[in-house]
Amino acid sequence: MTDWTEKYRPTTLSEVRGNNKARDQLEEWAETWDDHRESVIVHGSPGVGKTSAAHALANDMGWPVMELNASDSRGADVIEKIAGEASKSGTLTAGESGRRLVILDEADNFHGNADYGGSREVTRVVKDANQPIVLVANEFYEMSQSLRNACETIEFRDVSKRSIVPVLRDVCRREGIEFEEEALEKIAESTSGDLRSAVNDLQAVAEEAERLTVDDVVTSERDTTEGIFDFLDELIKEKDAEGALRASYDVDETPDDLLNWIEDNVPKDYAGAELADAYEFLSNADRWLGRVRATQDYSYWRYATDNMTAGVAASRRGEKGGWTRYGPPSYWSKLGRTKGTRNTRDSIAERIAEREGASVATVRREILPFLSAMTHHCKNRDLTVRMAAAYDLEESEVSFITGSGKDTNKVQSIVEDAEERRAELAVEHSGDAFFEAERSSGDATAEADADADDGENQRTLAASDAEDGSEQAGSEGGDDTATVDEPDDDQSGLSDFM
Numbered sequence: 001m002t003d004w005t006e007k008y009r010p011t012t013l014s015e016v017r018g019n020n021k022a023r024d025q026l027e028e029w030a031e032t033w034d035d036h037r038e039s040v041i042v043h044g045s046p047g048v049g050k051t052s053a054a055h056a057l058a059n060d061m062g063w064p065v066m067e068l069n070a071s072d073s074r075g076a077d078v079i080e081k082i083a084g085e086a087s088k089s090g091t092l093t094a095g096e097s098g099r100r101l102v103i104l105d106e107a108d109n110f111h112g113n114a115d116y117g118g119s120r121e122v123t124r125v126v127k128d129a130n131q132p133i134v135l136v137a138n139e140f141y142e143m144s145q146s147l148r149n150a151c152e153t154i155e156f157r158d159v160s161k162r163s164i165v166p167v168l169r170d171v172c173r174r175e176g177i178e179f180e181e182e183a184l185e186k187i188a189e190s191t192s193g194d195l196r197s198a199v200n201d202l203q204a205v206a207e208e209a210e211r212l213t214v215d216d217v218v219t220s221e222r223d224t225t226e227g228i229f230d231f232l233d234e235l236i237k238e239k240d241a242e243g244a245l246r247a248s249y250d251v252d253e254t255p256d257d258l259l260n261w262i263e264d265n266v267p268k269d270y271a272g273a274e275l276a277d278a279y280e281f282l283s284n285a286d287r288w289l290g291r292v293r294a295t296q297d298y299s300y301w302r303y304a305t306d307n308m309t310a311g312v313a314a315s316r317r318g319e320k321g322g323w324t325r326y327g328p329p330s331y332w333s334k335l336g337r338t339k340g341t342r343n344t345r346d347s348i349a350e351r352i353a354e355r356e357g358a359s360v361a362t363v364r365r366e367i368l369p370f371l372s373a374m375t376h377h378c379k380n381r382d383l384t385v386r387m388a389a390a391y392d393l394e395e396s397e398v399s400f401i402t403g404s405g406k407d408t409n410k411v412q413s414i415v416e417d418a419e420e421r422r423a424e425l426a427v428e429h430s431g432d433a434f435f436e437a438e439r440s441s442g443d444a445t446a447e448a449d450a451d452a453d454d455g456e457n458q459r460t461l462a463a464s465d466a467e468d469g470s471e472q473a474g475s476e477g478g479d480d481t482a483t484v485d486e487p488d489d490d491q492s493g494l495s496d497f498m
Contacts, residue, residue, distance in 0.1 A: 004203045005196050008171055013056045016049050017167050018159030018195065025154045026053055030061050030132065033099075039126040039133035041107070041148065043140040044156030047196035051105055053156070054134045058101040063132070067103040100131055107135035108142040123147045144343075158193025161185065167195060168202050172212070179212035186217045228253060228261060229326050235262065235313055236269045237320035244313035248305055255304045259285055260329035262308055268324050274317040281311025344400050351391055368401065375402045378410050388418035389425070 010016045016023045022042075029040050042050045058065045107122075123146050126133055135151065137143055168184045171177075187205070191198040202212075209216045231251045235244045251258065259282065266278050288304035291297070349363040358367065375384040378398075388398050395415050398404070404411050 004171060004175075005199050008167075008174070008199065009052050010049070010056045011059055013053065013060055016053045016056055018163035019044075019049060019053070019156045022154050022156045023053060026057055027060070029152055029154070030057055033132045036152075037129070038152050039129060039135060039150070040152045040154060041135045041137055041140065041143070042154050042156060043108075043137040045158055045193065046138055047191075047194035048156045048159055049195060050136045050156050051103070054101070054103050054136060057134075058103075061099070061101070063099050063101040065101050065103060067105065069105045102129075102131055102133040103136065104133065105136045106138070108137035108139045120144070120146070123150050126150055159195045160193070161188040164188040164191070164193075164195055164198050168198060171199060171202060172206075175206065177206050177212060178210070180214060182214045183212045183217045186214055190217075232261065232265050232326045233324070235309060236266060236316070236324075239313055241310035241314040244309045245306065248309045255285075255301050255308070256289055257329075259289065259304070259308050262312060264329045265324075265326045266312060268326065269320050270315070274315050277315035278312045281307045281315060284311070341400070344396060348391070348393070348397050348400065355391065372401050372403065378402050378404050378414060381414065384414050385417045385421060388414055389421040392422070393418070 013023050013027055022044075026040070026042065029038075042054060044050055055065060057063075104122075123144065126135070126147070127150050135143075135147075140148070140153070140155075165181075165184050165188050168187060169179075169181075172179045172184070183205075184202075187198050187201050191201060201217075205216050206212060228251060231247055234247050239247055248258065253261065263279075263282055266282075267275060270278050285304040285307035288300050288307065292300045292304070345364065345368070346360070349360045349368060352358075352367055353360045353363045356363070356367065371387060374380065375387060378384045384398070384402060387393070387401070391397075393401070393415070395411050398411050398414055402411070
């Protein structure tokens with residue numbers, strides 16, 4: 001059976017439902033692209049019509065589409081394809097205006113250490129693009145700040161119930177399905193603003209019923225996960241050990257995240273001996289999670305979950321009443337605040353590790369502190385310039401290592417001097433490569449002149465050669481004053497500037 005979400009995907013922007021303002025902004029961006037030539041980030045929750053709107057826009061504008069998905073491959077292949085399509089101007093494969101639309105779906109999947117360079121390269125591509133690019137993302141703030149700043153942004157909000165119901169009604173009529181209006185409203189309510197899920201639910205229910213009723217919807221309604229705050233209330237205040245363990249089965253959180261939630265919120269209701277016991281169980285859970293990370297044996301998760309749920313519940317002494325304001329783990333906010341710093345550190349460490357033949361962990365633990373101590377506040381300027389040149393560091397990276405402000409004239413001048421030094425080293429290490437063409441030209445001219453010499457000159461040269469041969473024989477065994485150029489030992493790295 002055909003997927004209804006694809007069958008009834010909007011073909012024009014006028015058919016996109018529930019985000020009229022965002023739809024109009026996207027249309028205006030496309031119509032004025034020649035004026036601003038910026039890429040655009042379309043972001044919002046899954047299923048609200050972001051990708052469909054991008055394809056509908058292309059149909060309206062008469063632009064062919066090149067679509068790539070960042071989650072399939074985040075390496076050089078995707079970036080090269082983006083760069084290739086984005087750099088092309090009017091060709092036979094472009095639309096009437098010489099344009100094509102490049103769509104990068106799930107663009108927020110460039111994150112973490114492994115993708116830091118990829119994200120930076122995508123930023124460079126979108127800044128230099130000769131074709132319009134739409135980046136589709138679920139999590140806007142998972143994208144790097146430099147990439148966000150380089151693009152226009154349009155937010156697609158969750159689709160309201162009153163916008164979802166007409167879509168479901170239209171699908172039913174096209175498919176010849178009889179329905180109760182209340183049934184469609186029930187589907188719209190249960191999907192929480194996700195239009196795509198609403199259409200999928202409608203198709204699933206319609207396959208099992210001749211006439212769609214509210215009872216059909218309720219019977220086939222998907223299993224819902226329990227909210228994390230309700231779970232914390234049950235775990236800390238209400239459930240016994242077995243009940244807390246069973247309640248955890250309905251929570252859509254990994255054991256690692258669940259541990260962070262419990263660890264931060266238990267002290268709000270537990271104290272004294274019960275808090276000490278609870279933390280003992282959480283400590284055991286953390287050991288089991290460490291074993292999972294070390295062995296990749298996920299069967300150990302069950303032991304971690306037993307300790308953090310049943311163990312914590314069993315630690316409770318007496319009744320716990322009232323309302324408690326639970327909150328997300330402070331560890332997450334700390335990670336968010338330090339994400340930019342950690343990305344900079346890891347980017348530098350990866351570059352140094354590649355040059356030095358060391359692991360990234362070794363560079364972070366041993367080499368970076370060593371470099372920071374030697375170049376603190378750029379006091380040893382010459383050494384700092386050599387370091388920046390050896391590792392091709394940007395201003396923000398020099399600032400990170402030295403502890404200096406990246407906007408200071410001192411750091412800027414160091415980076416400029418480092419660029420000059422790299423250029424000089426490139427010439428020095430090239431040997432005589434730049435002069436080979438000139439030498440070849442000179443040799444050819446000399447050979448032509450020799451061919452034009454007459455016989456008298458040839459006899460003179462022969463006599464001269466004989467005389468030179470006698471002199472060489474007389475000097476045989478003498479000191480050899482010829483010098484031999486030693487090859488440059490181009491060992492880049494720590495020794496390059498020490």
